[in-house]
Amino acid sequence: MGLAAILASLAFLSLLFISIIGKGYTAFWQTYVRLDVHLSADQLDRTELETADYPGIVKKTLRSMFPEVKSRGDKRKLYALISSGAAFQIREMVLEDPDLVGKTVSVWVPADDDVDMLVKGHIERDVPEEARRLTDKQLAWVDALTGEGRVEKRFNRTLFTHGDSREPELAGIWGATVGSFLTLAITLLLSFPIGVASAVYLEEFAPKNRWTDLIEVNINNLAAVPSIVFGLLGLAVFLNFFGLPRSAPVVGGLVLTLMTLPTIIIASRAALLAVPPSIREAALGVGASKMQTVFHHVLPLALPGMLTGTIIGMARALGETAPLLMIGMVAFIVDIPGGFTDPSTALPVQIYLWADSPEKAFVERTSAATLVLLAFLIVMNALAVVLRRRFERRW
Amino acid sequence: MFKKTILLAAALGLIFALGAGNAQAARDYISIVGSSTVYPFATVVAEQFGKTTSYKTPKIESTGSGGGLKLFCAGVGVEHPDITNASRAIKSSEKEMCVKNGVKEIVEVKIGYDGIVMANSKKSAPLKLTRRDIFLALAKEVPDPKGGEKLVANPYKTWKDVNPSLPNVKIEVLGPPPTSGTRDAFAELAMEAGAKTFDWIKAMKKTDKKAYKAVCHTVREDGAYIEAGENDNLIVQKLEANPDAFGIFGFSFLDQNTDKIQGSYIEGVQPTFDGIAAGDYPVSRPLFFYVKKAHVDVIPGMKEYLKEFTSEKAWGPDGYLSEKGMIPMPDAERKQYHNAVENLTPLMMK
Structure with a gap:
């Protein structure tokens, strides 16, 4: 019976992994198109490189590659094959090296998400023209480019180095990852010392009376409170009362601290309880004070267990979106957060936002972001296991 | 340990205080x-x-x-x-709240239209509906099919029961939950309009407005309408898996x-870009945003953002917003709102 249950849950788990990996692995590659861009000196005034018409340069390049395209509508369709990010890429290139002006350079620029989907086989060619996002003409152009060897799937670095974007081919999870990191840093810095200190006090020093019983019951209750409630609390206390900024990792970290504290306190108390009384008695027996007993002998022995509890609490905090919703961290943020008060999102929030986007290319990116989040979670949990294995003492 | 903890807490407190102070004193993003x-x-x-x-x-x-x-x-x-941003106009109660809190001057900007579609899988035929059909198929209480001016719990099981010209397929509609603006708009534009085709229900609006609203806007709860959450991508996936089901969502997902x-015909018009832009498709709603006038000169970039949003390359018929599925406004209306933004004409706050 028990074996069947385990097998069933393993089957579901592998189904989940297969579906996410199956959908998501293609997002790690992105279709690029090679353009031979002529950076003519007429269009690029050396004194005004910042504000030059870079989209115009990309368009001109495309027109020169397909000189037969004349009508306005067709031109628009042609321009739609290349991501709007191409112009920014060329701008950055020119700003970095102004000597490029006047030369013709060959650059790989990201293709539009529809082209990317076509190359990856998510857009079917044999359906009627009006039933797909790309017209017959656009298909022919893409085929012509492919024939010339100008289309290539490359590793999608953008996904790991950029912030959010509404264009799937320019969207990345770096902004959300940094946001998650900043949030978790605050959470760890606050919840670990406070959690361990409360556990030590409650377990070793506090008198056993009605008050400590009440506190204990409350801590256990708090561990079971739905996380959104902590979000509401954060909104009322940190934003409305203390006036901290909305959407900031500081507030996210504070809210998640409240959420993980009960978990850490409970785990830490269990770890303290697991230290055999003989250690305490021996320490007291050779003349150590109560303080010395606890901090020199009991705490070091209990620390691995506490760390394990903390890491598991952190892993839960990493996967949390509900409390962040209330404090404004579910938001479209392009710029990478640079500090604790900059607006930012978190990884699970990014997944939630992408899952709700209409563009088809976001489906695979949603799965890819989920994979990254899962990887982080697995690493954290593995770390907890390793720490326990290495430092745990059995009596 | 204790000392360290206290030091750490103090340091953190200082960081918060400084950071919070900075963030509040000046915000350099909109x-x-x-x-x-x-x-x-x-x-x-x-x-x-x-x-x-x-x-x-x-x-x-x-x-x-x-929110x-x-x-x-x-x-x-x-x-x-x-x-x-708002997918409906500001309500008078919200204006009162604004004024009460000192937000006296706000600028209303209409940006375009959004169509709400009822779609199904391409594996089955598109449905040709009227708003009356939609009301009869989805309302909790409908006029007694045997006649008379009385409401009964919705007895219809298939589309054919609703209207003999429709196929004999079980009514199964996936749509947004009551918290969604899309649901509100759908209830108002499709169901209420359908209910109004019954003269005696229309007459109720004058005699008992509350009951009228309840009749028009209450969606059936017997399983024919399935609340599918706010995620429209999920609805699309479910429609693919179940060719008999219909889904309600915004035009951009279609x-x-x-x-x-494919979108169902409503009153003979299919939800296409041109159909919605021309105003022929009946279930479409305006989209707005509201600007706090007092902030325009305080927050850097506000004017430029407004300019970008109301430029032809953004909200025009060939603009990048139309590529994302927004239906642009007619020229005259665009001009009107463009001027409103340029002069920051505040809304009447009565």
Whole structure:
């Protein structure tokens, strides 16, 4: 019976992994198109490189590659094959090296998400023209480019180095990852010392009376409170009362601290309880004070267990979106957060936002972001296991 | 250990105090809240704005129209949002709240239209519906099919029961939950309009407005209408798996998935870009955003953001917003709102 249950849950788990990996692995590659861009000196005034018409340069390049395209509508369709990010890429290139002006350079620029989907086989060619996002003409152009060897799937670095974007081919999870990191840093810095200190006090020093019983019951209750409630609390206390900024990792970290504290306190108390009384008695027996007993002998022995509890609490905090919703961290943020008060999102929030986007290319990116989040979670949990294995003492 | 902890806590407290102080004293990015329907359009403009100007990219939260207006009307000052997006016009109660909190001058900007579609899988035939059919198929209580001016619990099981010209398929509609603005708009534009085709229900509006609203807007709860959550991509996937089911969502999701799903005809018009833009498709609603006038000169980049949003390359018929599925306004209306933004004409706050 028990074996069947385990097998069933393993089957579901592998189904989940297969579906996410199956959908998501293609997002790690992105279709690029090679353009031979002529950076003519007429269009690029050396004194005004910042504000030059870079989209115009990309368009001109495309027109020169397909000189037969004349009508306005067709031109628009042609321009739609290349991501709007191409112009920014060329701008950055020119700003970095102004000597490029006047030369013709060959650059790989990201293709539009529809082209990317076509190359990856998510857009079917044999359906009627009006039933797909790309017209017959656009298909022919893409085929012509492919024939010339100008289309290539490359590793999608953008996904790991950029912030959010509404264009799937320019969207990345770096902004959300940094946001998650900043949030978790605050959470760890606050919840670990406070959690361990409360556990030590409650377990070793506090008198056993009605008050400590009440506190204990409350801590256990708090561990079971739905996380959104902590979000509401954060909104009322940190934003409305203390006036901290909305959407900031500081507030996210504070809210998640409240959420993980009960978990850490409970785990830490269990770890303290697991230290055999003989250690305490021996320490007291050779003349150590109560303080010395606890901090020199009991705490070091209990620390691995506490760390394990903390890491598991952190892993839960990493996967949390509900409390962040209330404090404004579910938001479209392009710029990478640079500090604790900059607006930012978190990884699970990014997944939630992408899952709700209409563009088809976001489906695979949603799965890819989920994979990254899962990887982080697995690493954290593995770390907890390793720490326990290495430092745990059995009596 | 204790000393360290205390030191750490003190240091952190200091960081917060400083950081919070800085963030409150000056905000160098635009803060936008509001409707999840306008979110995909506003974010495109924000990104474009952030990349082409020297200003920071605005921060956009998707809070829903009602939630956005609540935050927006909470007061004037950098801790409150500058702009709120809405998929409906501001209500008089919300205006009162704004005025009460000192937000006296707000500028209303209509940006375009959004069609709400009822779509199904391409594996089955498209449905030709009238709004009356929609009302009869989805309302909790409908006029007695045997006749008479009396309401009964919705007895219809298949589309054929509703209207003999429709196929003999079980009624199964996936749609948004009551918290969604899309649901509100659908109830108002499709169901209420359908209910009004019964003269005696229309007459109720004058005699008993509350009962009239309840009749028109209450969706059946016997399993024919399935609340599928706010995630429209999920509805699209479910429609693909079940060719008999229909889904209710915004036009942009139909636009992105034309290879898999098709929109039902409503009053003889299919939800296409041109059909909605021409005003022929009946279930479409205007989209807005509201600007706090007091913030325009305080937050850097506000004027430029407004200019970007109301430029032809953004909201025009060939603009990048139309590529994302927003239906542009007619020329005259665009001009009117463009001028309103240029002169920052405030809304009447009665």
